[in-house]
Amino acid sequence: MNNIYNKYEASLKNIEELTKINNRQKIEIENLNLNAAKIQDQLEENIAALEEVKAAVGLKSKTSEKTEEAKTSNNISHNSLNNTYSSNTTKNNYDLSSEISDLKTSLISLSKQTLSQKSEIDESIVSVSDRLDYLRHVPSIAPVNAKITATYGYRKNPFTSRGSEFHEGVDFGAPYGTDVVATADGTVSFAGYKSGYGKMVVISHGYGFTTCYAHNSAILVKEGDKVKRGQVISRVGNTGRSTGPHLHYEVKLNGKNVDPEKYF
Numbered sequence: 001m002n003n004i005y006n007k008y009e010a011s012l013k014n015i016e017e018l019t020k021i022n023n024r025q026k027i028e029i030e031n032l033n034l035n036a037a038k039i040q041d042q043l044e045e046n047i048a049a050l051e052e053v054k055a056a057v058g059l060k061s062k063t064s065e066k067t068e069e070a071k072t073s074n075n076i077s078h079n080s081l082n083n084t085y086s087s088n089t090t091k092n093n094y095d096l097s098s099e100i101s102d103l104k105t106s107l108i109s110l111s112k113q114t115l116s117q118k119s120e121i122d123e124s125i126v127s128v129s130d131r132l133d134y135l136r137h138v139p140s141i142a143p144v145n146a147k148i149t150a151t152y153g154y155r156k157n158p159f160t161s162r163g164s165e166f167h168e169g170v171d172f173g174a175p176y177g178t179d180v181v182a183t184a185d186g187t188v189s190f191a192g193y194k195s196g197y198g199k200m201v202v203i204s205h206g207y208g209f210t211t212c213y214a215h216n217s218a219i220l221v222k223e224g225d226k227v228k229r230g231q232v233i234s235r236v237g238n239t240g241r242s243t244g245p246h247l248h249y250e251v252k253l254n255g256k257n258v259d260p261e262k263y264f
Contacts, residue, residue, distance in 0.1 A: 032103045039110055043117055050124055057131045137205040139183040139263040141229065143213055143249050144236060146174035152259040158243050168257040169212065169250035176245040178236040180213050182227040183251075183264065191223050197248065198240025201233050212250040215242045 054060075150171035154164045186205035194200045197214035201221060204210050217237025227233060238245045251260040 029103060032107055036107055036110055039114055043114060046121055050121055053128055057128055057135060059127060059131050134207055136185045137207055139209060139211055139251050141183050142264040143183050144172045144174050144178055144180050144247050146172040146178065149173035149246060152261065169248050170260045172247045172249065174236045174247060176217060176236060179232045180216065180234040180236060180247055182229055182231050182233050183211055184229050186227060188221045188223050188225040188227060191219050191221055196241045198242060199237060203227060208254040210252045214248040215240050215246060
């Protein structure tokens with residue numbers, strides 16, 4: 001009788017110990033599921049943020065097959081974690097070690113997919129940075145706040161009013177001394193006096209773009225200066241071959257004049 005009682009007591013202690021292990025394992029499973037959910041949520045937020053940035057800088061959204069596969073795989077992994085937990089919480093198994101091992105394997109797989117997706121995001125960020133750099137260096141604003149008095153293209157000679165000549169830029173009729181600003185980021189490649197143009201500033205923007213600001217009364221930058229879009233570089237004047245105070249503005253792309261009005 002004592003022997004049976006002792007076995008009974010031992011069985012109760014064993015059941016009690018197994019129950020504790022089971023409860024700890026259930027908590028571990030819940031934590032694994034929680035971590036998996038956090039990882040997946042973060043991945044979705046990262047992708048959404050990246051697409052929003054791409055749209056803001058005008059980059060075409062190109063969600064690769066790799067990203068789509070990763071999303072699908074993430075959902076499968078997450079569902080697998082949830083399904084494993086759900087199926088086992090309804091069972092009376094005391095030892096869930098094998099299930100925990102499966103969950104950890106799924107979590108490792110999800111983490112690897114996270115790293116792969118991070119790599120793709122990093123590559124996209126490089127593209128976004130390149131696009132932002134391009135946008136900073138492309139002329140995109142008017143150099144002075146004033147009315148255009150002469151457009152790009154053929155016009156009558158402003159000095160004789162006879163014949164025609166090709167006007168390689170646009171003229172802004174602005175009061176003497178009005179601020180003139182750089183129309184994009186770049187480096188001053190010329191700042192001085194040039195026959196016909198008077199006091200002139202030329203800025204090299206990269207990506208094949210250069211801009212010219214002529215007939216100034218004063219030049220506020222020097223050759224080699226780095227300038228930012230909107231930075232004051234000179235003041236409207238009447239120097240060179242000019243009929244009155246105004247700014248002559250040119251845009252060149254790969255060495256050829258283009259219509260400046262397309263760039264503001």
